[in-house]
Amino acid sequence: MRVGIVGVGFMGSTHAAGWAETGAELVGCVAETIEEARSLAEQCGLKIYRDVASLLNDVDVVDICTPTHLHAQMILQAAIARKHIVCEKPLTRTYAEGQQAIRACQNAGVSLLVAHVVRFFPEYALAQQSVAQGQIGKPGLIRLSRGSFRPKKPVGNWFLDEAKSGGILMDLMIHDYDYARWIAGEVESVFAKKVSTGRPDASVDYGMVILKHASGALSHVAGAWAYPPPTFRTHIEIAGDAGLIEFDSDETAPIRNLVLRTRQGEASDVGLPSSPTSESPYTTQIKEFYRALVEGASVRVTADDGLAAVQIAEAALESARTGRAVRLAGN
Amino acid sequence: MKIGILSFAHHHADAYIHNLRLLPGVELLGVADVDAERGQNYAKRSGSKFFPSYADLLEAKPDGVIICSENNQHRPLVEMAAARGVHVLCEKPIATTIADGRLEVEACERAGIVFMTAFPMRFSPPLLEIKARLDAGDFGSVYCFNATNQGELPTKYRQWFADPILAGGGAIADHTVHLVDIMRWFLHDEIAQIYAQSNRIFHADEVEVETGALEMITFRNGVFASIDCSWSRPPYWPTWGGLTIEMVTERGAVIVDAFRQNLTVYSHALQRPTWSYWGSDMNQAMISEFIAAIRADRPPCVTGLDGLRAVEAVVAAYESTQTGQPVSL
Numbered sequence: 001m002r003v004g005i006v007g008v009g010f011m012g013s014t015h016a017a018g019w020a021e022t023g024a025e026l027v028g029c030v031a032e033t034i035e036e037a038r039s040l041a042e043q044c045g046l047k048i049y050r051d052v053a054s055l056l057n058d059v060d061v062v063d064i065c066t067p068t069h070l071h072a073q074m075i076l077q078a079a080i081a082r083k084h085i086v087c088e089k090p091l092t093r094t095y096a097e098g099q100q101a102i103r104a105c106q107n108a109g110v111s112l113l114v115a116h117v118v119r120f121f122p123e124y125a126l127a128q129q130s131v132a133q134g135q136i137g138k139p140g141l142i143r144l145s146r147g148s149f150r151p152k153k154p155v156g157n158w159f160l161d162e163a164k165s166g167g168i169l170m171d172l173m174i175h176d177y178d179y180a181r182w183i184a185g186e187v188e189s190v191f192a193k194k195v196s197t198g199r200p201d202a203s204v205d206y207g208m209v210i211l212k213h214a215s216g217a218l219s220h221v222a223g224a225w226a227y228p229p230p231t232f233r234t235h236i237e238i239a240g241d242a243g244l245i246e247f248d249s250d251e252t253a254p255i256r257n258l259v260l261r262t263r264q265g266e267a268s269d270v271g272l273p274s275s276p277t278s279e280s281p282y283t284t285q286i287k288e289f290y291r292a293l294v295e296g297a298s299v300r301v302t303a304d305d306g307l308a309a310v311q312i313a314e315a316a317l318e319s320a321r322t323g324r325a326v327r328l329a330g331n
Numbered sequence: 332m333k334i335g336i337l338s339f340a341h342h343h344a345d346a347y348i349h350n351l352r353l354l355p356g357v358e359l360l361g362v363a364d365v366d367a368e369r370g371q372n373y374a375k376r377s378g379s380k381f382f383p384s385y386a387d388l389l390e391a392k393p394d395g396v397i398i399c400s401e402n403n404q405h406r407p408l409v410e411m412a413a414a415r416g417v418h419v420l421c422e423k424p425i426a427t428t429i430a431d432g433r434l435e436v437e438a439c440e441r442a443g444i445v446f447m448t449a450f451p452m453r454f455s456p457p458l459l460e461i462k463a464r465l466d467a468g469d470f471g472s473v474y475c476f477n478a479t480n481q482g483e484l485p486t487k488y489r490q491w492f493a494d495p496i497l498a499g500g501g502a503i504a505d506h507t508v509h510l511v512d513i514m515r516w517f518l519h520d521e522i523a524q525i526y527a528q529s530n531r532i533f534h535a536d537e538v539e540v541e542t543g544a545l546e547m548i549t550f551r552n553g554v555f556a557s558i559d560c561s562w563s564r565p566p567y568w569p570t571w572g573g574l575t576i577e578m579v580t581e582r583g584a585v586i587v588d589a590f591r592q593n594l595t596v597y598s599h600a601l602q603r604p605t606w607s608y609w610g611s612d613m614n615q616a617m618i619s620e621f622i623a624a625i626r627a628d629r630p631p632c633v634t635g636l637d638g639l640r641a642v643e644a645v646v647a648a649y650e651s652t653q654t655g656q657p658v659s660l
Contacts, residue, residue: 140532141543141561145477147584189655191526191547195474195579198553206475206579208557210545216530218545220559222477222577226584239543239563241532323549325526325656 004055005029007065008040010270011088015063016044018286030055056081069164072097079104084111086289090174091306095314098307113289114306118175120285127245137242139184139217144176145235147224148271168205170313173223177312184217191325192316209316232271333360335393337385337408338400339373341422342488347397348377350618363388389415395625401497406431413438418445420621424508425638427499429646432639445624447631448638450512454616455589471581476556480506482572483564484534493538501540503648506560508641514556524549526657527648546648569606
């Protein structure tokens with residue numbers, strides 16, 4: 001199985017490291033410019049392709065790690081070429097694009113795997129498994145937070161361009177919409193606020209979203225681009241009618257750094273969770289995708305899950321803009 | 332200075348007796364309770380005088396009373412005290428309807444007495460530190476709050492806490508008011524709008540009121556805040572619940588856990604870890620302020636009007652749970 005990567009930013013190189021742990025052959029990569037692709041290509045021994053079309057000729061699977069607004073068009077292009085697709089989250093920038101992308105993949109008979117990596121983080125996976133086993137009864141109130149500093153990029157910071165990334169309510173918080181759905185099922189209504197709505201010039205951003213699930217459960221999702229680098233903190237609380245699960249990344253950090261001087265340089269462009277584990281959750285994810293593509297094994301996150309998360313994110317953006325709660329169609 | 336206790340419907344009354352006795356120059360005149368058996372028991376246990384009726388206690392001319400009746404019974408007692416010129420400290424929420432709360436505030440204004448709402452969190456040292464730093468400009472502008480005031484099902488203390496008439500509702504009525512008051516105090520601003528969703532998944536078979544709820548408040552100045560007021564702590568959680576606030580400002584964020592000052596205690600007797608609070612007694616500071624306001628003939632730092640504003644938020648939150656949309660105040 002030959003794999004090509006589109007987009008060589010942080011996610012592209014992280015996925016490349018994951019593919020290296022599988023039986024797949026990592027063939028090549030495409031970046032906006034050949035210059036950008038050079039570092040990853042040299043590191044992983046990849047061929048640099050001029051564009052997506054030429055990469056598609058040489059691969060069975062394309063792994064899309066580009067900015068969000070480019071996903072839809074690249075998925076369609078790959079589907080037409082009858083290549084399997086792995087796509088970074090969010091599946092697409094809009095719900096309509098996501099529907100179109102899924103239809104195209106169905107028609108072409110190709111797999112569409114959405115990289116909602118949070119489902120592969122051991123703490124999140126274990127909490128979900130504990131709920132599924134009935135350890136805390138029926139979930140009633142779920143609190144999820146994810147906080148870091150504002151993503152930075154030397155040039156063209158697409159993360160901060162809402163038209164491209166969807167901003168904090170989509171790019172960062174979509175992880176937890178997906179997780180809330182995994183725990184408590186379909187979402188009926190969405191109410192959202194974010195700092196940048198009223199204060200577009202603020203140096204920090206923070207979003208809060210209340211989800212009402214069809215089951216009656218409520219979820220509170222919070223996302224921060226407000227903390228000093230290199231902070232990345234996550235919090236899970238799932239209260240059920242027969243128990244409670246709590247997780248806090250600060251409180252469960254196995255190492256506390258009190259060293260006087262570190263050799264660490266500047267923080268990376270994007271904040272990342274980093275509890276030491278024997279296998280990176282990104283690698284766990286790529287391995288599961290690989291088994292699905294090769295052996296038809298089941299995957300814990302479907303394209304429809306990816307689409308539902310985009311639908312919630314889009315509703316959150318609408319709610320923040322209008323100040324009204326948004327009911328989701330079809331749920 | 333003579334202080335009386337009206338009703339033991341609220342279990343805090345017991346703690347207030349202890350607090351009063353620690354204050355020099357303050358005498359516990361006695362206690363009265365419509366539930367005579369309960370009142371007599373508490374009177375006996377605390378060695379205080381039991382009055383057969385609220386009127387009898389008020390006839391004995393206390394300087395002030397602490398009202399600890401059921402929430403919907405606050406108004407008649409506030410009005411009785413006000414009519415006799417007796418200063419009032421009233422448990423929160425001060426009423427179950429806006430009309431009752433207004434009548435209380437008006438009666439106390441007419442009588443020219445001290446009317447204080449029992450909001451002990453105003454006296455929490457961690458919150459006072461944040462308030463001082465805010466007012467000193469340490470944080471710059473506030474953007475939003477992500478706050479929780481979660482608890483266990485309070486019926487283990489008193490059954491009426493989950494009675495829709497006596498308490499005025501469930502988790503929303505119980506745990507919205509403290510955070511609303513803190514945020515108004517922090518911001519020097521009023522609520523413009525509130526959105527709320529509720530459910531009854533925890534203890535669904537035990538109570539009729541909502542046990543889970545989330546709210547999103549918008550202040551007039553654009554600051555927004557979420558409140559989780561759920562009774563979502565299991566009865567075997569290390570303590571009764573807690574109050575946390577993440578405050579996001581132009582200089583980043585600060586996270587306050589007002590009840591974090593605990594020992595973790597593992598005891599053979601309980602077979603599970605519990606948290607023993609060693610932080611300062613907020614009730615003591617609150618009762619001291621009530622006495623100080625009476626002595627100085629000045630308004631207390633947290634008034635009946637503050638109590639009324641919190642009731643307005645509760646009523647709007649309930650309305651929002653019905654309409655599914657934010658409600659303007």
